[in-house]
């Protein structure tokens with residue numbers, strides 16, 4: 001599980017991060033609305049904890065833009081005490097839940113767990129990138145009339161790469177999400193799987209290729225773009 005915390009008050013952000021780490025959840029912090037929206041669009045997060053009052057772009061606008069782009073990721077909105085109209089506007093903007101500051105640690109963790117339990121069907125079943133279409137349910141990757149079955153790990157990796165829309169996905173994120181904390185393989189296993197995916201993309205005669213970003217991770221790229 002990887003959580004994005006969008007919060008400009010450093011102490012609050014670090015407190016939340018610390019709290020999540022006790023539940024073995026990784027998190028990243030963005031300290032303004034624009035940075036938060038950029039990170040949220042990467043597709044690598046399972047949940048966003050989003051403050052309403054933020055520099056550059058407020059939390060409500062961040063949710064609105066995320067939803068306008070079709071991103072279904074759960075959003076937990078943090079509002080200051082008494083900002084009732086904000087809560088209503090937040091839910092209208094597409095947030096899933098809100099929590100009023102100050103809150104108890106147990107309250108935050110309960111919300112996080114509840115939101116992460118949301119049914120799988122809220123995740124998009126079909127992902128599209130360039131000339132590729134991936135059915136998450138069946139693991140079938142297609143390009144034009146060609147189709148190929150992905151293995152379970154290949155599917156998970158492809159889902160992450162397509163979900164990020166061409167932005168690089170960190171090696172650590174790929175390993176963690178495809179294998180999980182307790183089964184993390186040697187790093188070169190990831191490279192082996194990426195070469196399987198490359199072969200499958202060649203077989204499909206896709207315009208899309210898997211490229212490696214030194215020190216960062218992997219991303220998809222359209223050859224003629």
Ligand code: CA
Pocket residue numbers: 007008009051052053054
């Ligand atoms: Ca704030």
